[in-house]
Amino acid sequence: MIKLHHLNKSRSKRIIWLLEELNVKYEVAAYQRDPATFLAPPELKSVHPLGKSPILEDDGMIIAESGAITEYLIDKYADGLFAPQRGTKEYVEYSQWMHFAESSAILPLLLKIFVEKDGAETNFLAGYADMETAKVLRFFDDSLEGRRYLVADQLSGADIMMSFIVELVKNNGEFDKYKNIAVYAQQLASHPAFIQADSIELQAEA
Numbered sequence: 001m002i003k004l005h006h007l008n009k010s011r012s013k014r015i016i017w018l019l020e021e022l023n024v025k026y027e028v029a030a031y032q033r034d035p036a037t038f039l040a041p042p043e044l045k046s047v048h049p050l051g052k053s054p055i056l057e058d059d060g061m062i063i064a065e066s067g068a069i070t071e072y073l074i075d076k077y078a079d080g081l082f083a084p085q086r087g088t089k090e091y092v093e094y095s096q097w098m099h100f101a102e103s104s105a106i107l108p109l110l111l112k113i114f115v116e117k118d119g120a121e122t123n124f125l126a127g128y129a130d131m132e133t134a135k136v137l138r139f140f141d142d143s144l145e146g147r148r149y150l151v152a153d154q155l156s157g158a159d160i161m162m163s164f165i166v167e168l169v170k171n172n173g174e175f176d177k178y179k180n181i182a183v184y185a186q187q188l189a190s191h192p193a194f195i196q197a198d199s200i201e202l203q204a205e206a
Contacts, residue, residue, distance in 0.1 A: 002026035005047050005055040007040050008033055008205045011066045011164050012054030016200050018070060018160050020193035022077045030204035038117075066164075067102050070157045082156050094151045097158035105140065105165050108132035137169065137178055144180035148187050155191065163188055 004019065006012045006028050019026050031041050031053065045051035048064050056063045056072070063069050074082045084090035111129035115122060140162070143150070150158045166185045169175065175182035188194055 003029060003057040005029045005031065005044065005053055005057070006201075006204055007031045007044070007053030008201070010040075010053050013167075013197060013201050014160050014163050015054045015056065015066060015069055015073075017163065017191075017194050017197035018073055018082075018157070020196045020200075021082065021155070021160075021191070022073060024073075024077050028200065028204055032205070065102075067098055067161060070098070070161055074157050082160075084152055084156070090152045094156055094158050097150050098161050101158075101161035101165060105136050105162070108136060109165070109168050137174075137181070140165065141178040141180045144184050148184075159188060163194075 002019065002024060004012065004015055004026055006016065008031070010033075016028065031044055033040060040051055040053060042051065044053060044055070047057075048055045048062060050064060052064065054064075054066050054069055056069045058072075058076075063072055084094050108129050108131075111125065112133055115126045115129055147153070149155055150162065166181060166188065169178060169181055170185060175185070
């Protein structure tokens with residue numbers, strides 16, 4: 001059976017959502033962040049040397065990195081759903097969003113979080129993080145104009161990957177600045193599997 005090593009308040013929530021969409025049997029091994037440091041517990045290092053989440057176990061393999069996990073699950077279990085056909089223009093668009101989620105989009109948002117947690121005055125980093133965050137989120141928001149989903153008007157792995165970025169925008173209270181992202185968030189949350197993933201995550205934190 002598939003086993004997902006899930007850390008609370010982490011990117012692995014979107015893997016729970018994907019597993020629910022795929023309707024496959026799986027189990028969740030839940031881990032809690034240290035309340036003082038907000039770091040993952042050392043037990044995760046016994047699963048993967050980086051000690052991060054998500055980590056997926058399937059068919060004797062241990063797979064790290066949420067983008068790789070998403071691609072693996074879709075390739076193996078989706079039966080043609082949740083990704084455009086390879087070799088098409090839509091697939092190229094899909095691939096760009098898959099990589100954007102964990103590269104251009106996430107970096108400035110994480111920098112903002114780290115700067116705020118550190119609390120020290122910076123000469124460059126805080127301003128850079130604000131500027132880059134505004135740039136990538138404006139690009140994301142503009143790209144959603146007139147769209148329900150990112151690619152081919154249907155839910156795909158790209159939407160599941162980008163859902164973590166949406167969650168960060170929501171947590172920052174910035175839906176009023178990015179109207180298309182706010183509407184998109186409602187669209188994603190309309191999926192029963194998304195709602196179920198929320199419920200499973202809450203249970204894992206209990």
